[in-house]
Amino acid sequence: MTVSVPAHAESFKYDQVTRYINDLIEKGDLKPGDKAPSLRNLSKQLSVSIATVSQSYLNLEDQGVLKAKPQSGFFVDSQVGQINDIPKSATTSSQPRKVRFGELFEEIFRNAVNPRIIPFGVSAPSVEYLPVKSLTRATRSIISRHPKRCMDFIFPPGDRKLREQITEQYRHTSTRVSADDIIITSGATEALSLSLQTVAKRGDIIAVESPTYFAVLRMIEKMGMLALEIDTDPETGMNLEALEEAFDTMDIKAVLASPNISNPLGCLMPEENKRALVNMLAERDIPMIEDDVYGSIYFGDKAPRPAKSYDLNNLVLSCSSFSKSLAPGYRIGWVLAGRYKNKIRELKQATFSATSSINQLAMAEFLSSGQYDRHLVRLRKDMRDQIDQGRYLVSKSFPEETCISKPQGGNVLWVEMPRGCNGIEIFNRALQQNIGVTPGILFSATRRFKNYLRVNCGAPWNEVNQAGMETLGKIVTDTLADSKSK
Numbered sequence: 001m002t003v004s005v006p007a008h009a010e011s012f013k014y015d016q017v018t019r020y021i022n023d024l025i026e027k028g029d030l031k032p033g034d035k036a037p038s039l040r041n042l043s044k045q046l047s048v049s050i051a052t053v054s055q056s057y058l059n060l061e062d063q064g065v066l067k068a069k070p071q072s073g074f075f076v077d078s079q080v081g082q083i084n085d086i087p088k089s090a091t092t093s094s095q096p097r098k099v100r101f102g103e104l105f106e107e108i109f110r111n112a113v114n115p116r117i118i119p120f121g122v123s124a125p126s127v128e129y130l131p132v133k134s135l136t137r138a139t140r141s142i143i144s145r146h147p148k149r150c151m152d153f154i155f156p157p158g159d160r161k162l163r164e165q166i167t168e169q170y171r172h173t174s175t176r177v178s179a180d181d182i183i184i185t186s187g188a189t190e191a192l193s194l195s196l197q198t199v200a201k202r203g204d205i206i207a208v209e210s211p212t213y214f215a216v217l218r219m220i221e222k223m224g225m226l227a228l229e230i231d232t233d234p235e236t237g238m239n240l241e242a243l244e245e246a247f248d249t250m251d252i253k254a255v256l257a258s259p260n261i262s263n264p265l266g267c268l269m270p271e272e273n274k275r276a277l278v279n280m281l282a283e284r285d286i287p288m289i290e291d292d293v294y295g296s297i298y299f300g301d302k303a304p305r306p307a308k309s310y311d312l313n314n315l316v317l318s319c320s321s322f323s324k325s326l327a328p329g330y331r332i333g334w335v336l337a338g339r340y341k342n343k344i345r346e347l348k349q350a351t352f353s354a355t356s357s358i359n360q361l362a363m364a365e366f367l368s369s370g371q372y373d374r375h376l377v378r379l380r381k382d383m384r385d386q387i388d389q390g391r392y393l394v395s396k397s398f399p400e401e402t403c404i405s406k407p408q409g410g411n412v413l414w415v416e417m418p419r420g421c422n423g424i425e426i427f428n429r430a431l432q433q434n435i436g437v438t439p440g441i442l443f444s445a446t447r448r449f450k451n452y453l454r455v456n457c458g459a460p461w462n463e464v465n466q467a468g469m470e471t472l473g474k475i476v477t478d479t480l481a482d483s484k485s486k
């Protein structure tokens, strides 16, 4: 099976066909083994050329959705629909915990940046999907036009033009934001860290999703806070009833969550739940730290609104960055800090950690050229294709009982392997074969995700990466066999 990086030019009509077929399968109107509509009929029905339908069918064949039979046409692959979704999680113990990753964290990440390693262990779209040339052009242009500004500090809250451009982005989500509300940070990581330090102190309880992004747990560990893990539904996000119960019995100082596309589950909280969550916190005067880094990489038709857009009490600190959508290395993030704005600005100022001037100015230049929105349209489509194909490849390569998340955005899969598959052991074995992957144990302080992996689908499914997935599947199968024979 050879799959190329999706061509961008023909995008619209071709997508229409792909989506039409995927929707028929999803609704059950086309079942495994059924014949797909003929090229001619579908081209008439959707008013597209036969060549477009044919190209889309060939791509669906590469993704394992359709199978061509000589002289008979295309059929839905018998494996389609047989991917097990991640089950809803069993209730976690609702006790706040100290996080203790210690050495484990460092050990796992020592190899994450090694370019020889197949990058299933990071979480980012590869440069193939990023506008390298146009961003570099914007950067060169800003340096040659404003060399002195580039060399000088830009202190918090950060470059005004950049902040204004960021407010434009919030228009897509009907969120009213003023440039004065934004503080530019060095990536979302700094925004999250400043937010945590601002709303809580050592010993305080922070409610988080379970599973949650490990760097958040790492920050909680380093700041001496306690993590209270709240059940998180693979589709709808944090369980609000469980959270409410926790509020009744514990002194929770803040909630940290990603309502728009969590890492690792890829779930998307329904709008009514976001509103209910923000209201629940407002009633108790408890701040929410929103991690919105994947908010712009959604797969649905409509941009999801950040929780911030429901925040009438200025209690939500909404953190985001361009790391997942544009250039992780530029380290440009921000926080909309509500009533904590001054505290956050002071805290950033106090550490003299002004964010790179060149990168702020270049990002503002790029955003104001209008290219970002066009790039995002392509990136969403690319990541959706990458994820669809990633699910297919994992399901083909891993043991049959494996369950795979169905993300509603982003670029990672959350994979539950049969019990007996130890994620750390698989991580170590994979590393010996130059394959990176993230063991599930990192996504909880309770270590309850031992038999899980997070798999990045942000790198093109070329032959090397496909072979890497097959090898990873074999490692998982062998590990399972070894555990059974012990």
Ligand SMILES: Cc1ncc(COP(=O)(O)O)c(C=O)c1O
Pocket (backbone or CB within 6 Å): 123, 186, 187, 188, 189, 190, 213, 258, 262, 263, 291, 293, 320, 321, 322, 323, 324, 328, 332, 333
């Ligand atoms: C959920 C989540 N939040 C925050 C970050 C950090 O973003 P940045 O690189 O902008 O610091 C990441 C990066 O992987 C992430 O996955």
